[in-house]
Amino acid sequence: MLPIIFIMPMIQLLVLSFAVDYEIKNIKLYFIDQDQSQFSRLLYNQFNASDYFIIKGFSRNTNDAKEAIQQGTCDLALIIEQDFEQKLYRVGNADVQLIVNAIDGTKAGLSSSYATGIMRDFNKILIKQYGIRSNLALDPDYIQIETSYSFWYNPDLNYQAFMVPGILVVLVTMIGAFLSSMNIVREKELGTIEQINVTPIKKHHFIIGKTLPFWIIGMIEFGIGLVLAKIVFNIPMVGSLVTLFTFTGTYLLVVLGMGLLISTITETQQQAMFISWFFLVIFILLGGLFTAVENMPAWAQRITLFNPVR
Numbered sequence: 001m002l003p004i005i006f007i008m009p010m011i012q013l014l015v016l017s018f019a020v021d022y023e024i025k026n027i028k029l030y031f032i033d034q035d036q037s038q039f040s041r042l043l044y045n046q047f048n049a050s051d052y053f054i055i056k057g058f059s060r061n062t063n064d065a066k067e068a069i070q071q072g073t074c075d076l077a078l079i080i081e082q083d084f085e086q087k088l089y090r091v092g093n094a095d096v097q098l099i100v101n102a103i104d105g106t107k108a109g110l111s112s113s114y115a116t117g118i119m120r121d122f123n124k125i126l127i128k129q130y131g132i133r134s135n136l137a138l139d140p141d142y143i144q145i146e147t148s149y150s151f152w153y154n155p156d157l158n159y160q161a162f163m164v165p166g167i168l169v170v171l172v173t174m175i176g177a178f179l180s181s182m183n184i185v186r187e188k189e190l191g192t193i194e195q196i197n198v199t200p201i202k203k204h205h206f207i208i209g210k211t212l213p214f215w216i217i218g219m220i221e222f223g224i225g226l227v228l229a230k231i232v233f234n235i236p237m238v239g240s241l242v243t244l245f246t247f248t249g250t251y252l253l254v255v256l257g258m259g260l261l262i263s264t265i266t267e268t269q270q271q272a273m274f275i276s277w278f279f280l281v282i283f284i285l286l287g288g289l290f291t292a293v294e295n296m297p298a299w300a301q302r303i304t305l306f307n308p309v310r
Helices: 002-019 038-048 062-071 084-090 105-130 159-181 183-190 192-197 203-231 241-265 269-285 298-304
Strands: 027-033 053-059 076-080 096-100
Touching: 002 159, 002 203, 027 038, 027 062, 027 105, 038 053, 038 076, 038 084, 038 105, 053 062, 062 076, 062 096, 076 105, 096 105, 159 183, 159 203, 159 241, 159 269, 183 192, 183 203, 183 241, 183 269, 203 241, 241 269
Parallel strands: 027 053, 027 076
Antiparallel strands: 076 096
16 A cells, blocks of 8 residues: 555656657658758758658658558658749749658657648748748748747747646645545445444544544645655756645645545445546546647536546
């Protein structure tokens, strides 16, 4: 029981915070350059300088890229057609083809998104340095509006700053719900619940006695998790710790109350674990950590209003 309470959540926090990452790096790119021009080399350098891509091959033959994708040795192929630079100068635009290995749909979507972002940066270079964009940039009356972003929360967009607090809450929730759900039912299995019933303690004494120890354990685990988040992941903490622990204490009362309810209506610890796990999976998936609540269907958003994890 002690390793489950103290060691397992800390190990999970350390492992999951590194593993749960929505960024994909080291995307294997096959570069097909049929133009061999200054602009094609500039685009090659843009991809080669990116942290997300690794150039796995370079050729002038399109079939080489298609064969590499079929064999699974590359994730994405970029094909630059002949007369690429001439078309940019004369017409103001030129085609570039992306072939994406979409066996892994999530990886394919992110890979094409990263590649499209690099292409947008490449277009900006053409506009600013060479005046190329359908000849509009050559017009002295042409005004370009640029948008810049400033992120107030998590300015560096570090995924660990997003995920570590969320994973910590999930772990505290799971430990609190599991331990409290096996609390009273364990007394039933051992037969000691009958001895408790004949003692002079009142109902509120019994409920407090079954809730308070796990509430304290949950608060201690939360504090240890915050220390690990600060020391290991350097998560900035600029708010009030008193306010944070006040809300955590209130939240734990709700979670422990749910666990006690499950423990009351079940007869064995196995039943309690299955039922608590069933509800916890629903609560976690509808909590907004892995899928934003705004992206859920309208009926699911209404259900989340009753979800303490949200």
